[in-house]
Amino acid sequence: MTAPLRVLALDESAGPPCARLTSELDVSPDDADKAIACVLVAGALDDAALVARVKQHLAGAGEYHCEPSRTLIVCNDRSSATLRALLATGAGDVISDCDEPAALVRARAARWALIDATLARPVVADNLVGRSQTWLDTLRCVSETALFSHAPLLLTGPTGTGKELLARLLHTLDRQRHKGELLTVDCTTLSRELSGSELFGHERGAFTGAFGERDGAIARADGGTLFLDEIGELPLELQGQLLRVLQEKAYRRLGGAHWRKVDFRLVCATNRELPAEVEAGRFRADLYHRIAAIVCRTPALAERRADIPRLIRHFAASEHPSQVTFSPVLMEYLTSRHYAGNVRELRQVVLACLRRHVGAGPVSLGCLPDEEIRSWRLALVDSASPSDHAICIDDFVRDALHANVTLKELGRLVEAAAVRIALAESKSVTAAAHWLGVTPRALYHRGAAQREDLRLQVSA
Numbered sequence: 016m017t018a019p020l021r022v023l024a025l026d027e028s029a030g031p032p033c034a035r036l037t038s039e040l041d042v043s044p045d046d047a048d049k050a051i052a053c054v055l056v057a058g059a060l061d062d063a064a065l066v067a068r069v070k071q072h073l074a075g076a077g078e079y080h081c082e083p084s085r086t087l088i089v090c091n092d093r094s095s096a097t098l099r100a101l102l103a104t105g106a107g108d109v110i111s112d113c114d115e116p117a118a119l120v121r122a123r124a125a126r127w128a129l130i131d132a133t134l135a136r137p138v139v140a141d142n143l144v145g146r147s148q149t150w151l152d153t154l155r156c157v158s159e160t161a162l163f164s165h166a167p168l169l170l171t172g173p174t175g176t177g178k179e180l181l182a183r184l185l186h187t188l189d190r191q192r193h194k195g196e197l198l199t200v201d202c203t204t205l206s207r208e209l210s211g212s213e214l215f216g217h218e219r220g221a222f223t224g225a226f227g228e229r230d231g232a233i234a235r236a237d238g239g240t241l242f243l244d245e246i247g248e249l250p251l252e253l254q255g256q257l258l259r260v261l262q263e264k265a266y267r268r269l270g271g272a273h274w275r276k277v278d279f280r281l282v283c284a285t286n287r288e289l290p291a292e293v294e295a296g297r298f299r300a301d302l303y304h305r306i307a308a309i310v311c312r313t314p315a316l317a318e319r320r321a322d323i324p325r326l327i328r329h330f331a332a333s334e335h336p337s338q339v340t341f342s343p344v345l346m347e348y349l350t351s352r353h354y355a356g357n358v359r360e361l362r363q364v365v366l367a368c369l370r371r372h373v374g375a376g377p378v379s380l381g382c383l384p385d386e387e388i389r390s391w392r393l394a395l396v397d398s399a400s401p402s403d404h405a406i407c408i409d410d411f412v413r414d415a416l417h418a419n420v421t422l423k424e425l426g427r428l429v430e431a432a433a434v435r436i437a438l439a440e441s442k443s444v445t446a447a448a449h450w451l452g453v454t455p456r457a458l459y460h461r462g463a464a465q466r467e468d469l470r471l472q473v474s475a
């Protein structure tokens with residue numbers, strides 16, 4: 016596959032090598048707008064000026080604009096410190112002192128073109144919604160791993176950001192794994208009593224109640240993919256056994272004597288900071304290095320707000336048989352709102368709105384869950400002048416009482432809104448706790464209770 020490229024000289028002295036590379040790569044000026052990558056050729060600029068010029072380019076200055084991670088820099092005779100500084104600008108790679116830069120550039124661009132074509136396939140574009148740069152980087156990371164590597168993949172990122180979807184995508188795109196299954200094991204549900212039988216299987220009589228022999232997830236993933244979800248919860252005693260399987264590419268059933276060969280791709284997911292878990296002695300360092308050969312991070316929804324309207328339309332289309340639209344004011348609210356539960360929470364809010372929506376017009380602001388609307392009244396109280404506060408609070412309480420809200424429920428609503436607002440407007444949980452005058456631990460408990468309430472309310 017030949018991919019359209021741009022080749023640019025970073026200064027006048029780079030003219031001749033730039034012209035040579037342009038002709039070797041058969042670059043056409045007509046393709047400039049379609050180029051998937053840009054090659055910057057360095058001439059005789061001194062090191063500091065070269066780094067500054069590259070930075071300018073990556074910041075989109077002048078005519079050069081191209082995605083930083085898809086920019087290659089070709090240079091000669093530079094110190095390793097300068098090469099590191101060039102990479103630190105965010106460029107995709109630096110090709111230095113190479114007799115045949117064209118071959119390297121061509122290979123790199125062909126890979127990028129294949130990844131782009133993969134992301135445009137319906138299996139990706141229709142299910143893993145989003146076009147923001149940060150989400151695109153994650154999708155590219157998973158696709159490249161699936162297409163060009165056999166190494167284990169670790170997916171990290173906050174709750175509800177699509178780690179499970181990406182694990183499925185890895186399995187679907189992995190050309191080596193088309194014969195085997197995707198086996199998912201939720202490590203939070205592994206029972207200690209069965210000491211790993213779910214993973215390794217067991218022989219008859221291996222423990223009380225083991226009336227027959229049984230294959231575990233590892234055996235069933237042979238030839239396919241083993242997805243260990245919430246790997247941070249894997250009990251320490253099983254971590255050692257899993258490490259052995261990964262090292263030996265073989266496993267032993269519980270109560271069994273002989274080793275059985277097995278071959279699978281491993282993908283793990285966690286929303287914990289595993290390096291911190293290793294530091295705290297709760298996760299084995301050797302296992303961490305085995306499972307984290309490639310790490311892809313899923314961004315929080317707050318890092319990709321531009322994707323929210325697209326996600327809303329996706330969830331609405333998949334749940335609603337006829338096409339529905341969302342009013343601009345509701346769209347604006349949903350795009351700017353805080354989502355502790357990320358895409359999962361966004362989906363729940365969209366579904367809750369759709370459940371309340373009636374008629375042919377767009378889904379309106381009033382379709383939001385009651386609790387959400389009530390919290391705005393509290394915000395009104397917040398923004399009133401001190402002398403208005405008592406009146407506003409009286410109004411709010413009067414409305415609520417007329418709506419048959421009990422005293423207990425009122426207290427809970429006020430507390431829930433205070434926790435939500437403090438968390439949304441503070442830099443950390445500790446800062447929010449300080450603001451509210453409670454301990455961080457107490458705030459965690461309240462936050463957890465609140466999320467559970469929201470879940471119950473949404474699923475009601």
Ligand SMILES: Nc1ncnc2c1ncn2[C@@H]1O[C@H](COP(=O)(O)OP(=O)(O)OP(=O)(O)O)[C@@H](O)[C@H]1O
Nearest residue numbers: 142143144173174175176177178179180286358359
């Ligand atoms: N980019 C996306 N496009 C479409 N749906 C998405 C996207 N990201 C997440 N979702 C949806 O959000 C929900 C949560 O996704 P998923 O279960 O993959 O998250 P997770 O990161 O594994 O969360 P957790 O850490 O809580 O297990 C699912 O309903 C999923 O379909």
Ligand SMILES: [Mg+2]
Nearest residue numbers: 178179244284
């Ligand atoms: Mg998950």
